[in-house]
Amino acid sequence: MYERKFLPNLNCGLDLVGEVLYGKWKVRLLWFIHEGNKRPSELQRKIPDATRRVLNIQLKELEDHELITKKIYPVVPPKVEYSLTEFGQTLIPVISALGDWGDKNEAHLRSVILKHLTSGSE
Template identity: 75%
Template sequence: MYERKTLPNLHCGLDLIGEILYGKWKIRLLWFINEGYRRPSELQRKIPDASRRVLNMQLNELEQHELVSKIIHPVVPPKVEYHLTDFGMTLIPVISALGHWGDEHEERLRALIIKSHGKT
């Protein structure tokens, strides 16, 4: 896995949030875990465009950043579940607000995204 050689800029809240939440699927993973989808296979079904490898990497990073905890049940085969930590729960209102903003501006955002992809 890629390791940075220098420490990122950590001088403001937006930089800190970017370092923790950067990753295409992290916000969705947090949201779906909050919604009750806790097993890796459930999360994979909720985000079918993501590879299992990438989801596992991003779940591991969320665990390292203390936003989720992983429970491995001692059964055969092992049963893994993810849960939001108290710290991770503090992000849910923020994610919800971002989702509402996206819903309110859905048509405009979709048109802008389609327009930007039309330019190559």
């Protein structure tokens, strides 16, 4: 497992948010868990581009940051469910606002993203 060589820069709120939410799938994982998709297989179906390993790593990080909890049921085969903590619930309005901003600016954002992708790295 990756171990940090340096402590992260935590000088302001944006540094803290970046540290907790940095990861390609974390915001989507939080949103899908909020919507009721709690089992790892459900989350994998919602985010098919992500590998199971990456999702597990990011779920563990969200758990470590106390945004979600993991419940393991004592059955065979094991059943696992994730849910938002009270602390994690406080992020939902922020994620919703970001989604609204993306929806309102969809055409412009899609245009600049595709322009960048088709022009190649220069």
